[in-house]
Amino acid sequence: MDHPKSNPLVLVDDLASETPGPSESATTNKKEVSNVWNFFTKVGKDKDGIEKAACKYCGNNYKVGKNPITKNNYGTSHLSRHVNVCRSIPNIDMDMNLYQEGKFGTRRINQKIHRKLLARAIIKHSLPYNFVEYEGIREWIKYINPNVDMKCRNTTVLDVEKEYMEEMDKVKQSMSRIPNRICLTSDVWTAVTSEGYICLTAHFVDENWKLTSKILNFCRMKPPHTGVELESVVFDCLKQWGIEKKIFSITLDNASANNILQDILKSHLCVHRNLLCNGEFFHVRCCAHILNLIVQDGLKVSDKALHSIRKSVKYVKSSSGRTLKFKECVSDAGINISIGLRLDVTTRWNSTYLMLESAIKYKKPFEILKVVDRNYKNCPSFEEWNRGEKMCQFL
Numbered sequence: 589m590d591h592p593k594s595n596p597l598v599l600v601d602d603l604a605s606e607t608p609g610p611s612e613s614a615t616t617n618k619k620e621v622s623n624v625w626n627f628f629t630k631v632g633k634d635k636d637g638i639e640k641a642a643c644k645y646c647g648n649n650y651k652v653g654k655n656p657i658t659k660n661n662y663g664t665s666h667l668s669r670h671v672n673v674c675r676s677i678p679n680i681d682m683d684m685n686l687y688q689e690g691k692f693g694t695r696r697i698n699q700k701i702h703r704k705l706l707a708r709a710i711i712k713h714s715l716p717y718n719f720v721e722y723e724g725i726r727e728w729i730k731y732i733n734p735n736v737d738m739k740c741r742n743t744t745v746l747d748v749e750k751e752y753m754e755e756m757d758k759v760k761q762s763m764s765r766i767p768n769r770i771c772l773t774s775d776v777w778t779a780v781t782s783e784g785y786i787c788l789t790a791h792f793v794d795e796n797w798k799l800t801s802k803i804l805n806f807c808r809m810k811p812p813h814t815g816v817e818l819e820s821v822v823f824d825c826l827k828q829w830g831i832e833k834k835i836f837s838i839t840l841d842n843a844s845a846n847n848i849l850q851d852i853l854k855s856h857l858c859v860h861r862n863l864l865c866n867g868e869f870f871h872v873r874c875c876a877h878i879l880n881l882i883v884q885d886g887l888k889v890s891d892k893a894l895h896s897i898r899k900s901v902k903y904v905k906s907s908s909g910r911t912l913k914f915k916e917c918v919s920d921a922g923i924n925i926s927i928g929l930r931l932d933v934t935t936r937w938n939s940t941y942l943m944l945e946s947a948i949k950y951k952k953p954f955e956i957l958k959v960v961d962r963n964y965k966n967c968p969s970f971e972e973w974n975r976g977e978k979m980c981q982f983l
Contacts, residue, residue, distance in 0.1 A: 815848020
Protein backbone atom coordinates (compact mmCIF):
# COMPACT_ATOMS: atom_id res chain seq x y z
CA MET A 589 0.00 0.00 0.00
CA ASP A 590 1.31 3.47 -0.84
CA HIS A 591 2.46 5.70 1.96
CA PRO A 592 1.06 9.24 1.59
CA LYS A 593 3.93 11.63 0.91
CA SER A 594 2.13 14.36 2.85
CA ASN A 595 2.27 12.23 5.98
CA PRO A 596 5.77 10.66 6.06
CA LEU A 597 7.05 8.41 8.77
CA VAL A 598 9.41 10.42 10.94
CA LEU A 599 12.66 8.58 11.49
CA VAL A 600 15.42 9.66 13.80
CA ASP A 601 18.68 9.74 11.87
CA ASP A 602 22.05 9.72 13.54
CA LEU A 603 23.38 13.05 12.31
CA ALA A 604 26.84 12.22 13.60
CA SER A 605 27.08 9.35 11.09
CA GLU A 606 26.84 11.80 8.17
CA THR A 607 29.97 13.61 9.22
CA PRO A 608 33.26 11.74 9.08
CA GLY A 609 34.57 11.10 12.56
CA PRO A 610 38.11 10.87 13.78
CA SER A 611 38.24 7.15 13.18
CA GLU A 612 36.44 4.43 11.21
CA SER A 613 35.48 2.50 14.35
CA ALA A 614 33.83 5.52 15.93
CA THR A 615 31.73 6.10 12.80
CA THR A 616 30.72 2.46 12.62
CA ASN A 617 29.55 2.42 16.25
CA LYS A 618 27.46 5.58 15.91
CA LYS A 619 25.89 4.44 12.68
CA GLU A 620 23.90 1.73 14.46
CA VAL A 621 21.98 4.36 16.47
CA SER A 622 19.65 5.28 13.57
CA ASN A 623 16.32 3.42 13.72
CA VAL A 624 16.33 2.84 9.95
CA TRP A 625 18.30 -0.31 10.73
CA ASN A 626 15.00 -1.84 11.82
CA PHE A 627 14.22 -1.91 8.08
CA PHE A 628 17.65 -2.63 6.60
CA THR A 629 20.25 -5.38 6.85
CA LYS A 630 23.92 -4.97 5.97
CA VAL A 631 24.92 -7.27 3.11
CA GLY A 632 28.65 -6.61 2.96
CA LYS A 633 30.93 -4.57 0.73
CA ASP A 634 30.54 -4.16 -3.01
CA LYS A 635 33.35 -4.49 -5.60
CA ASP A 636 34.24 -0.83 -5.05
CA GLY A 637 34.75 -1.52 -1.36
CA ILE A 638 31.62 0.43 -0.24
CA GLU A 639 29.34 -1.13 2.40
CA LYS A 640 25.80 -2.00 1.17
CA ALA A 641 22.51 -2.38 3.06
CA ALA A 642 19.39 -4.18 1.73
CA CYS A 643 15.79 -3.31 2.54
CA LYS A 644 14.17 -6.18 4.47
CA TYR A 645 10.90 -5.69 2.57
CA CYS A 646 11.76 -4.96 -1.06
CA GLY A 647 15.40 -6.10 -1.27
CA ASN A 648 16.78 -2.87 -2.80
CA ASN A 649 20.43 -2.17 -1.99
CA TYR A 650 21.84 1.18 -0.89
CA LYS A 651 25.33 2.43 -0.14
CA VAL A 652 26.14 3.08 3.50
CA GLY A 653 29.25 3.86 5.48
CA LYS A 654 32.37 5.56 4.10
CA ASN A 655 33.75 5.62 0.58
CA PRO A 656 37.32 4.30 0.87
CA ILE A 657 38.49 6.52 -2.02
CA THR A 658 36.73 9.87 -1.47
CA LYS A 659 36.36 9.37 2.32
CA ASN A 660 32.74 10.67 2.07
CA ASN A 661 30.17 9.24 4.47
CA TYR A 662 26.85 8.16 2.92
CA GLY A 663 24.93 8.35 6.24
CA THR A 664 21.33 7.11 6.63
CA SER A 665 19.13 9.94 5.33
CA HIS A 666 18.59 8.22 1.99
CA LEU A 667 17.55 5.08 3.87
CA SER A 668 14.94 7.08 5.78
CA ARG A 669 13.54 8.46 2.52
CA HIS A 670 13.26 4.94 1.15
CA VAL A 671 11.27 3.78 4.21
CA ASN A 672 8.70 6.52 3.59
CA VAL A 673 8.09 5.53 -0.05
CA CYS A 674 8.71 1.79 -0.03
CA ARG A 675 5.56 0.05 -1.30
CA SER A 676 6.50 -3.28 0.26
CA ILE A 677 6.37 -2.04 3.86
CA PRO A 678 2.87 -2.61 5.31
CA ASN A 679 1.03 0.63 5.92
CA ILE A 680 -1.24 -0.51 8.77
CA ASP A 681 0.35 -1.52 12.05
CA MET A 682 3.70 -1.88 10.25
CA ASP A 683 5.86 -4.31 12.23
CA MET A 684 4.39 -3.38 15.59
CA ASN A 685 7.46 -4.67 17.41
CA LEU A 686 9.46 -1.85 15.82
CA TYR A 687 7.34 0.74 17.60
CA GLN A 688 7.90 -0.58 21.09
CA GLU A 689 10.06 1.29 23.55
CA GLY A 690 10.05 4.48 21.47
CA LYS A 691 12.04 3.25 18.48
CA PHE A 692 10.24 5.78 16.27
CA GLY A 693 9.76 9.49 16.82
CA THR A 694 6.21 9.46 15.37
CA ARG A 695 4.05 6.43 14.74
CA ARG A 696 1.87 5.89 11.70
CA ILE A 697 -1.75 6.26 12.70
CA ASN A 698 -4.54 4.05 11.41
CA GLN A 699 -7.34 6.61 11.43
CA LYS A 700 -10.09 3.96 11.47
CA ILE A 701 -8.68 2.30 14.58
CA HIS A 702 -8.18 5.72 16.18
CA ARG A 703 -11.84 6.66 15.65
CA LYS A 704 -13.06 3.28 16.88
CA LEU A 705 -11.03 3.50 20.11
CA LEU A 706 -12.19 7.10 20.64
CA ALA A 707 -15.85 6.06 20.28
CA ARG A 708 -15.35 3.24 22.77
CA ALA A 709 -13.72 5.62 25.25
CA ILE A 710 -16.68 8.01 24.99
CA ILE A 711 -19.08 5.12 25.65
CA LYS A 712 -17.05 3.59 28.48
CA HIS A 713 -16.49 6.83 30.39
CA SER A 714 -19.81 8.57 29.54
CA LEU A 715 -17.99 11.47 27.91
CA PRO A 716 -19.95 14.19 26.04
CA TYR A 717 -19.80 14.07 22.26
CA ASN A 718 -18.21 17.53 22.07
CA PHE A 719 -15.25 16.10 24.02
CA VAL A 720 -13.51 15.77 20.64
CA GLU A 721 -13.90 19.52 20.08
CA TYR A 722 -12.35 20.63 23.38
CA GLU A 723 -9.49 22.96 22.55
CA GLY A 724 -7.25 21.51 25.27
CA ILE A 725 -7.85 17.94 24.09
CA ARG A 726 -7.04 18.86 20.48
CA GLU A 727 -3.83 20.61 21.55
CA TRP A 728 -2.79 17.60 23.60
CA ILE A 729 -3.49 15.12 20.77
CA LYS A 730 -1.66 17.35 18.29
CA TYR A 731 1.36 17.34 20.59
CA ILE A 732 1.27 13.55 20.99
CA ASN A 733 0.98 13.00 17.24
CA PRO A 734 0.10 15.70 14.69
CA ASN A 735 -1.01 13.01 12.24
CA VAL A 736 -4.10 12.15 14.31
CA ASP A 737 -7.25 13.35 12.56
CA MET A 738 -9.71 14.55 15.24
CA LYS A 739 -13.23 14.56 13.80
CA CYS A 740 -16.06 16.89 14.79
CA ARG A 741 -18.86 16.11 17.23
CA ASN A 742 -21.38 15.02 14.57
CA THR A 743 -18.93 12.53 13.08
CA THR A 744 -18.22 11.20 16.57
CA VAL A 745 -21.94 10.63 17.12
CA LEU A 746 -22.02 8.50 13.97
CA ASP A 747 -18.95 6.56 15.16
CA VAL A 748 -20.62 5.83 18.51
CA GLU A 749 -23.81 4.69 16.77
CA LYS A 750 -21.74 2.46 14.48
CA GLU A 751 -20.02 0.94 17.51
CA TYR A 752 -23.43 0.28 19.08
CA MET A 753 -24.72 -1.41 15.93
CA GLU A 754 -21.61 -3.62 15.77
CA GLU A 755 -22.04 -4.71 19.39
CA MET A 756 -25.75 -5.21 18.84
CA ASP A 757 -25.01 -7.46 15.87
CA LYS A 758 -22.65 -9.55 18.04
CA VAL A 759 -25.40 -10.12 20.62
CA LYS A 760 -27.86 -10.93 17.83
CA GLN A 761 -25.52 -13.52 16.41
CA SER A 762 -24.93 -14.98 19.87
CA MET A 763 -28.68 -15.39 20.51
CA SER A 764 -29.32 -16.76 17.03
CA ARG A 765 -26.75 -19.54 17.50
CA ILE A 766 -28.15 -20.95 20.73
CA PRO A 767 -30.66 -23.83 20.33
CA ASN A 768 -32.38 -23.12 23.65
CA ARG A 769 -35.02 -20.59 24.68
CA ILE A 770 -34.64 -17.08 26.11
CA CYS A 771 -36.23 -15.74 29.31
CA LEU A 772 -37.14 -12.07 29.68
CA THR A 773 -37.45 -9.67 32.61
CA SER A 774 -38.94 -6.22 32.32
CA ASP A 775 -39.68 -3.28 34.57
CA VAL A 776 -41.23 0.16 34.18
CA TRP A 777 -40.68 3.03 36.58
CA THR A 778 -40.97 6.80 36.86
CA ALA A 779 -37.87 8.87 37.58
CA VAL A 780 -37.72 11.90 39.87
CA THR A 781 -38.16 14.03 36.75
CA SER A 782 -41.58 12.37 36.23
CA GLU A 783 -40.33 10.70 33.05
CA GLY A 784 -41.19 7.05 32.53
CA TYR A 785 -38.66 4.41 31.49
CA ILE A 786 -38.83 0.77 30.45
CA CYS A 787 -36.07 -1.82 30.55
CA LEU A 788 -36.16 -5.25 28.88
CA THR A 789 -33.45 -7.82 29.68
CA ALA A 790 -32.79 -11.22 28.08
CA HIS A 791 -31.39 -14.16 30.06
CA PHE A 792 -30.07 -17.26 28.32
CA VAL A 793 -27.41 -19.95 28.42
CA ASP A 794 -24.91 -19.23 25.65
CA GLU A 795 -23.06 -21.71 23.43
CA ASN A 796 -20.33 -22.02 26.09
CA TRP A 797 -22.90 -23.03 28.73
CA LYS A 798 -22.61 -19.74 30.60
CA LEU A 799 -25.64 -17.91 31.97
CA THR A 800 -25.76 -14.58 30.15
CA SER A 801 -27.87 -11.47 30.73
CA LYS A 802 -28.12 -8.72 28.12
CA ILE A 803 -30.13 -5.49 28.26
CA LEU A 804 -32.06 -5.40 24.99
CA ASN A 805 -33.87 -2.12 25.46
CA PHE A 806 -33.63 0.82 27.84
CA CYS A 807 -35.67 3.78 26.68
CA ARG A 808 -38.22 6.45 27.52
CA MET A 809 -41.76 5.20 28.02
CA LYS A 810 -44.17 8.00 27.27
CA PRO A 811 -47.59 7.90 28.91
CA PRO A 812 -50.00 6.28 29.07
CA HIS A 813 -48.31 3.28 30.75
CA THR A 814 -51.13 0.93 29.89
CA GLY A 815 -50.71 -2.78 29.24
CA VAL A 816 -51.45 -2.27 25.54
CA GLU A 817 -48.72 0.36 25.14
CA LEU A 818 -46.22 -1.65 27.14
CA GLU A 819 -46.87 -4.78 25.09
CA SER A 820 -46.35 -2.83 21.86
CA VAL A 821 -42.92 -1.62 22.99
CA VAL A 822 -41.83 -5.08 24.19
CA PHE A 823 -43.01 -6.92 21.07
CA ASP A 824 -41.36 -4.39 18.74
CA CYS A 825 -38.12 -4.89 20.66
CA LEU A 826 -38.33 -8.68 20.27
CA LYS A 827 -38.81 -8.33 16.52
CA GLN A 828 -35.92 -5.88 16.31
CA TRP A 829 -33.63 -8.46 17.92
CA GLY A 830 -35.14 -11.34 15.93
CA ILE A 831 -35.95 -13.48 18.98
CA GLU A 832 -39.77 -13.47 18.95
CA LYS A 833 -39.73 -17.20 18.12
CA LYS A 834 -37.32 -18.14 20.93
CA ILE A 835 -39.07 -16.74 24.03
CA PHE A 836 -39.81 -19.04 26.95
CA SER A 837 -41.02 -16.76 29.76
CA ILE A 838 -41.23 -13.19 30.99
CA THR A 839 -40.90 -12.12 34.63
CA LEU A 840 -42.85 -9.04 35.76
CA ASP A 841 -43.95 -7.46 39.01
CA ASN A 842 -47.58 -7.50 40.10
CA ALA A 843 -48.71 -4.17 38.66
CA SER A 844 -52.12 -4.43 37.00
CA ALA A 845 -50.75 -3.07 33.70
CA ASN A 846 -48.26 -5.96 33.58
CA ASN A 847 -51.07 -8.50 33.78
CA ILE A 848 -52.55 -7.01 30.61
CA LEU A 849 -49.08 -6.78 29.03
CA GLN A 850 -48.31 -10.48 29.45
CA ASP A 851 -51.81 -11.53 28.39
CA ILE A 852 -51.61 -9.63 25.08
CA LEU A 853 -47.99 -10.62 24.47
CA LYS A 854 -48.77 -14.27 25.10
CA SER A 855 -51.65 -14.15 22.62
CA HIS A 856 -49.42 -12.37 20.13
CA LEU A 857 -46.74 -15.08 20.35
CA CYS A 858 -49.19 -17.99 20.44
CA VAL A 859 -50.76 -16.93 17.15
CA HIS A 860 -47.57 -18.01 15.42
CA ARG A 861 -47.11 -20.95 17.83
CA ASN A 862 -43.89 -19.50 19.20
CA LEU A 863 -44.47 -20.50 22.85
CA LEU A 864 -44.01 -23.88 24.48
CA CYS A 865 -47.12 -25.55 25.97
CA ASN A 866 -49.30 -22.75 24.60
CA GLY A 867 -47.70 -20.29 27.03
CA GLU A 868 -48.63 -22.21 30.18
CA PHE A 869 -45.29 -21.27 31.78
CA PHE A 870 -44.94 -17.91 30.05
CA HIS A 871 -45.82 -15.47 32.86
CA VAL A 872 -43.59 -15.54 35.96
CA ARG A 873 -44.39 -13.21 38.85
CA CYS A 874 -41.42 -11.45 40.45
CA CYS A 875 -40.57 -13.23 43.71
CA ALA A 876 -38.75 -10.20 45.10
CA HIS A 877 -41.84 -8.05 44.53
CA ILE A 878 -44.10 -10.62 46.16
CA LEU A 879 -41.78 -10.84 49.16
CA ASN A 880 -41.74 -7.06 49.43
CA LEU A 881 -45.56 -6.94 49.45
CA ILE A 882 -45.64 -9.54 52.25
CA VAL A 883 -43.11 -7.65 54.36
CA GLN A 884 -44.79 -4.28 53.80
CA ASP A 885 -48.09 -5.76 54.91
CA GLY A 886 -46.44 -7.16 58.03
CA LEU A 887 -44.82 -3.82 58.88
CA LYS A 888 -48.29 -2.25 59.18
CA VAL A 889 -48.53 -3.89 62.62
CA SER A 890 -45.92 -1.40 63.89
CA ASP A 891 -46.74 1.36 61.47
CA LYS A 892 -46.76 4.13 64.10
CA ALA A 893 -43.29 3.31 65.43
CA LEU A 894 -41.88 3.01 61.90
CA HIS A 895 -43.48 6.35 60.97
CA SER A 896 -41.85 8.14 63.94
CA ILE A 897 -38.39 6.75 63.19
CA ARG A 898 -38.69 7.58 59.48
CA LYS A 899 -39.84 11.12 60.24
CA SER A 900 -36.93 11.62 62.66
CA VAL A 901 -34.34 10.51 60.11
CA LYS A 902 -35.95 12.63 57.41
CA TYR A 903 -36.01 15.67 59.74
CA VAL A 904 -32.25 15.48 60.39
CA LYS A 905 -31.30 14.85 56.74
CA SER A 906 -33.56 17.54 55.29
CA SER A 907 -31.08 20.41 55.87
CA SER A 908 -27.37 20.90 56.47
CA GLY A 909 -28.08 23.02 59.57
CA ARG A 910 -30.01 20.20 61.24
CA THR A 911 -27.30 17.74 60.26
CA LEU A 912 -24.66 19.87 62.01
CA LYS A 913 -26.83 20.23 65.08
CA PHE A 914 -27.41 16.47 65.18
CA LYS A 915 -23.63 15.90 65.00
CA GLU A 916 -23.28 18.07 68.09
CA CYS A 917 -25.89 15.92 69.81
CA VAL A 918 -23.95 12.81 68.84
CA SER A 919 -20.81 14.34 70.34
CA ASP A 920 -22.66 15.27 73.55
CA ALA A 921 -23.95 11.70 73.82
CA GLY A 922 -20.37 10.39 73.66
CA ILE A 923 -21.12 8.12 70.71
CA ASN A 924 -18.36 7.28 68.24
CA ILE A 925 -20.05 5.62 65.26
CA SER A 926 -18.91 5.94 61.66
CA ILE A 927 -22.21 4.83 60.14
CA GLY A 928 -24.55 7.68 59.25
CA LEU A 929 -28.33 7.95 59.15
CA ARG A 930 -30.07 6.31 56.20
CA LEU A 931 -33.48 7.19 54.85
CA ASP A 932 -35.45 4.32 53.37
CA VAL A 933 -37.51 3.93 50.23
CA THR A 934 -40.94 2.90 51.51
CA THR A 935 -41.45 0.30 48.76
CA ARG A 936 -38.11 -1.44 49.47
CA TRP A 937 -38.19 -3.43 52.69
CA ASN A 938 -34.41 -3.98 52.63
CA SER A 939 -33.85 -0.21 52.70
CA THR A 940 -36.25 0.00 55.67
CA TYR A 941 -34.01 -2.49 57.46
CA LEU A 942 -30.94 -0.34 56.75
CA MET A 943 -32.74 2.74 58.04
CA LEU A 944 -33.73 1.03 61.30
CA GLU A 945 -30.25 -0.44 61.74
CA SER A 946 -28.63 3.00 61.54
CA ALA A 947 -31.29 4.96 63.47
CA ILE A 948 -31.35 2.62 66.48
CA LYS A 949 -27.65 3.37 67.16
CA TYR A 950 -28.57 7.06 67.61
CA LYS A 951 -31.39 6.77 70.14
CA LYS A 952 -29.68 8.99 72.72
CA PRO A 953 -28.68 11.76 70.24
CA PHE A 954 -32.31 11.91 69.05
CA GLU A 955 -33.43 12.40 72.67
CA ILE A 956 -30.87 15.22 73.11
CA LEU A 957 -32.04 16.78 69.83
CA LYS A 958 -35.60 16.83 71.18
CA VAL A 959 -34.41 19.01 74.07
CA VAL A 960 -32.21 21.45 72.10
CA ASP A 961 -34.46 21.77 69.04
CA ARG A 962 -38.04 22.77 69.78
CA ASN A 963 -39.07 22.24 66.15
CA TYR A 964 -38.32 18.53 66.39
CA LYS A 965 -41.68 16.89 67.21
CA ASN A 966 -41.33 13.25 66.09
CA CYS A 967 -38.89 11.75 68.58
CA PRO A 968 -39.87 8.07 69.04
CA SER A 969 -40.97 6.99 72.50
CA PHE A 970 -39.25 4.26 74.52
CA GLU A 971 -41.88 1.75 73.40
CA GLU A 972 -41.51 2.79 69.73
CA TRP A 973 -37.74 2.31 69.90
CA ASN A 974 -38.31 -1.18 71.29
CA ARG A 975 -40.68 -1.98 68.44
CA GLY A 976 -38.10 -0.62 65.99
CA GLU A 977 -35.45 -2.95 67.41
CA LYS A 978 -37.75 -5.95 67.06
CA MET A 979 -38.62 -5.00 63.47
CA CYS A 980 -34.91 -4.66 62.68
CA GLN A 981 -34.20 -8.14 64.07
CA PHE A 982 -37.14 -9.56 62.09
CA LEU A 983 -36.03 -7.92 58.82
